[in-house]
Amino acid sequence: MSIIMAIANQKGGVGKTTCTYNFGISIASQGNKCLFLDFDPQNNLGGSIAPEMVENPEYTSASCLHNAYNLFENPVKAKPFEVSENVHVIGGDKRMGNITQSQILNVAESIDLIKDDYDYIFIDCPPAANALQHAALLVASKLLIISQAQKMSIKGVNELVKTSRQIRRMNPDLEVLGIVLNLIEANITNDQREQEAELRKEYGNLVFENKLIKTTRVSEALNQGKALIETNPKAAEKFGFTAVCEELCKRMVEVTA
Incomplete structure (x- = not known):
């Protein structure tokens, strides 16, 4: 049975897309078959990892x-686009900005x-x-929240947690x-240290022990359609991606045990 994971925050600019791809590629490299679904109308994920997919006139x-x-x-x-044997993708579309609540059951099916x-x-x-x-959130079994140690980003975390509690009434x-x-x-x-302390005080062990360090190498890799673990494994370790991915896998084992 597949694990469906939504990666989210209700504030933009926190690095959801780069985290989604880097975590997914790390898990795919362990022999798991992974599908990336881009629900963002900007299609940054789909367009980055499979530009040939979105450049095809038939895409729209x-x-x-x-x-x-x-x-x-x-x-x-669906017939997902095959990036590699274990990495498939379904891209986003700017028209998705007009999707309504009445269409949710269609995508769930x-x-x-x-x-x-x-x-x-x-x-x-x-x-x-x-x-x-x-x-x-209605189709996912797991929610992973990405946040900066910054007040507005943490506000987005709080709002998303509230939303997830409401969604659980329909998706327990x-x-x-x-x-x-x-x-x-x-x-x-x-300021980051203070905001991190507040977040840990509020959410305790829900906050990952390991953190991701700011670096341009992550976005540079994604611009090449790659994860940092693929272009520079040493940098992936240096900037925390290796440790966070390991912690993510450990948490998934614990919650599914």
């Missing part, structure tokens, strides 16, 4: 089965038709409490896997 057609928009329009069995083909499905969510985010399988702190300065600032 109603018959394209690796465009997430069409999964919301009607329940269909669509995902249900393909979920058993994968060990893990990662959903990159938009930074807003809208129908797209609600759809992701949804579980918050944890909160990952991202974009921490190498020389952590006093």
Whole structure:
């Protein structure tokens, strides 16, 4: 049975997309078959890891089965784009910005038709409490929250936790896997230290022990359609990605045991 993980925050700019891809590639490298679902209308994830997919003129057609928009329009069995044997992707579309709550059941049925083909499905969510985010939380079994050690970002965490509690009334399988702190300065600032302390005080062990250090190498790798673990394993270790991925895998084992 596949694990469906929504990666989210209700504030933008926290690094959800880079985290989604780096964590997913790390898990795929262990022999797991992974699907990346881009629920963000900007399609940053899909466009970065499979530019040839979105550049195809057929991508925006109603018959394209690796465009997430069409999964919301009607329940269909998707045909994800194959990046590699263990990495498949369904991209986003700017038209998804108009998706309504009434279309959520369509995408839920669509995902249900393909979920058993994968060990893990990662959903990159938009930074807003809208129908797209609600759809992701309704089909997911795990929620991973990405946050900066910054006041507005933590406010987004609080709002998302409240939303997840409401969604659990309809999806009791949804579980918050944890909160990952991202974009921490190498020389952590006093404000970041204070905000991190507040977050840990509020959420305790839900906050990952390991943190991700701010570096341009992550986005540079994604611009090449790669994860940092692929382009520079030493940098992945130096900036915390290796440790956070290991902690993520450990948490998934613990909650599914």
